[in-house]
Amino acid sequence: MVDLDIRYTYVTDISYLKKWLDVQSMLHWFPMTTEKEVEDMVQSWMGMSRYGAALTATCEGIPCGMGVLFLMPYKKVAHHCAFMLLVDPHYQKQGVGTSLIKNLKHLAKTYFHLELIHIEIYEDNPILSLLLKLDFHEFGRQEGFVKEERLVLGRILLECDL
């Protein structure tokens, strides 16, 4: 485990997000394929950071992971939101994801008064066991959601009560 600090995401963290997503194996876990698709996703992520809805994990002052809450724009559904998480490939399996999820849950509950958060992952994503350990439960499973060349994957939907 590494010694981590968690802080709000700065606009300047964008370069780290782009760098981590530039690793082809990372993109397997996300819907993006092309540079343009990555750029669109990163912009949408940083857009949420302006509302204080994104967190960055740092190790010795250097970002090593980020998480974001995609706040809902409509009042009837504003009590929950989807989130995303990305950990620097060099810092995986060192507790960064766990720490970010715990802090995102805390931020969602105490600052945004959310009642639940949810996430969509692809079926071969090893983060599934971590999410289950952190009290997430599955509420949907859709086969054939992703087509990556010859690989067809389902998506798993998980949520956690706050």
Next chain:
Amino acid sequence: MITIRATVESDLPHLVQWLMKGDILQWFPMLNQAEIEDNMRIWSAYSKLGASLTAELNKEPVGLALLYIQPYKKLAHQCLFAIVVAPSHRGQGIGTQLMQALMKHGKEKFHLEMLHLEVYEGNPAIALYQKLGFTEFGSQKRFIKEGPGLYRGKIMMQKHL
């Protein structure tokens, strides 16, 4: 006789009117006119991509349906859709015809292989979706908050085209 055609911008005010009538908004995430107008901007953007169809009766729009075409290549073989029928023309088979046209349009224009939907618990449209071959793949119990401690669930269904 119902005809189905591509949606034009001037159809959207009809959609706003339908959504503002009675209790129809209970089946949608929007709460008020400002949220409906925000949603219409999204509908209009997809419509410009040719992803929206309008059902017409006597040259008047009576139903609209939209494919939320995926912006990502890996997901482009499937998409979510939305459909709204004018409250005054419910129970006349317009939803069925619009759905059949939408599935055909999705397959031919966008090469879709799968369509999916989100519908709230208690919505009578669930029976139509089942009749058209959609099957449930998930449900989220507290999706809509209608008041303190009062929730309505969301059901997710899909169909291979």
